[in-house]
Amino acid sequence: MYSIGQIARRTGIKVPTIRYYEQMGLIDPPGRSAGNQRRYDEAGLERLGFIRHARALGLSIDMIRDLISLAQDKEMPCDRAHEIAAQHAAHIRQKIARLQRLEAELTRIENSHDSGTVGDCHVLAALTDHSLCMSEH
Amino acid sequence: MYSIGQIARRTGIKVPTIRYYEQMGLIDPPGRSAGNQRRYDEAGLERLGFIRHARALGLSIDMIRDLISLAQDKEMPCDRAHEIAAQHAAHIRQKIARLQRLEAELTRIENSHDSGTVGDCHVLAALTDHSLCMSEH
DNA sequence: CTTGAAGCTATAGTTGCTAGAGACATTAGG
DNA sequence: CCTAATGTCTCTAGCAACTATAGCTTCAAG
Ligand SMILES: [Zn+2]
Ligand SMILES: [Zn+2]
Ligand SMILES: [Zn+2]
Ligand SMILES: [Zn+2]
Numbered sequence: 001m002y003s004i005g006q007i008a009r010r011t012g013i014k015v016p017t018i019r020y021y022e023q024m025g026l027i028d029p030p031g032r033s034a035g036n037q038r039r040y041d042e043a044g045l046e047r048l049g050f051i052r053h054a055r056a057l058g059l060s061i062d063m064i065r066d067l068i069s070l071a072q073d074k075e076m077p078c079d080r081a082h083e084i085a086a087q088h089a090a091h092i093r094q095k096i097a098r099l100q101r102l103e104a105e106l107t108r109i110e111n112s113h114d115s116g117t118v119g120d121c122h123v124l125a126a127l128t129d130h131s132l133c134m135s136e137h
Numbered sequence: 138m139y140s141i142g143q144i145a146r147r148t149g150i151k152v153p154t155i156r157y158y159e160q161m162g163l164i165d166p167p168g169r170s171a172g173n174q175r176r177y178d179e180a181g182l183e184r185l186g187f188i189r190h191a192r193a194l195g196l197s198i199d200m201i202r203d204l205i206s207l208a209q210d211k212e213m214p215c216d217r218a219h220e221i222a223a224q225h226a227a228h229i230r231q232k233i234a235r236l237q238r239l240e241a242e243l244t245r246i247e248n249s250h251d252s253g254t255v256g257d258c259h260v261l262a263a264l265t266d267h268s269l270c271m272s273e274h
Numbered sequence: 275c276t277t278g279a280a281g282c283t284a285t286a287g288t289t290g291c292t293a294g295a296g297a298c299a300t301t302a303g304g
Numbered sequence: 305c306c307t308a309a310t311g312t313c314t315c316t317a318g319c320a321a322c323t324a325t326a327g328c329t330t331c332a333a334g
């Protein structure tokens with residue numbers, strides 16, 4: 001039996017975050033000590049490890065809840081898990097593409113040197129005026 | 138004189154967002170009609186255009202507020218503007234790098250095929266266990 | 275002068291936590 | 305066994321940058 005602090009140390013998830021995950025329904029409410037403190041078993045530890053890794057990979061709380069519920073029955077087909085992963089990967093790729101467009105514009109803006117006063121600052125002009133941009137973003 | 142709705146249409150910023158920007162101190166509170174409705178002039182329109190483009194480039198409200206205040210005096214040196222832009226570009230580059238690491242892992246996970254049941258799903262296993270990952274993320 | 279669209283304020287919800295307050299529980303040392 | 309230090313409890317509020325709703329007032333066209 002682990003206290004919430006021990007679980008926090010072992011998983012690297014902060015104590016309030018663990019309570020938050022419980023509130024969000026990602027973990028089953030654990031048993032309690034005589035004094036009403038949470039006591040976790042190995043299953044709880046494992047579950048939190050899963051959540052930690054899934055969050056580190058960028059999955060949302062909702063996706064994680066779905067994955068957990070469909071992982072309950074080992075006999076079920078896992079298509080939905082693949083679907084969630086693919087959907088998330090697509091989302092990440094979109095984000096990357098958008099950020100790369102921003103990065104290109106920002107690099108261009110960064111490299112435009114000027115006389116050094118606000119009045120004719122190329123950086124400020126470029127931030128103001130999208131028509132100076134080379135692409136959409 | 139433009140109403141808030143006209144400004145919204147011209148800038149592509151939603152009406153509640155314009156009011157929010159006013160509350161955040163990004164735009165000077167505009168004059169009001171006899172019936173207490175906001176009335177904007179060209180300066181207000183231009184300011185909102187600046188905010189819109191800066192937000193589209195990913196700058197935070199705080200950065201934008203700083204840029205606006207330092208752009209007030211045309212005679213001042215613009216070093217700080219360059220600094221803010223560079224700082225933001227660096228931040229975007231960091232984000233891209235992190236997302237690319239995630240993307241690599243997710244692609245690997247996506248491409249791992251399996252028998253199709255939850256019990257031995259490679260996707261679920263990979264999401265659970267970081268030791269199956271090829272890199273940090 | 276009426277009516278429907280647009281505007282007003284204030285409040286709450288979104289996401290994924292994080293930080294505090296104030297009270298109670300546990301544990302290690304003496 | 306007692307005490308002090310640390311840990312844990314619940315509840316509430318805050319972050320960023322909006323978005324949505326409710327209930328009301330104002331505007332502009334016909
Ligand atoms: Zn400059
Ligand atoms: Zn642009
Ligand atoms: Zn599978
Ligand atoms: Zn991993």
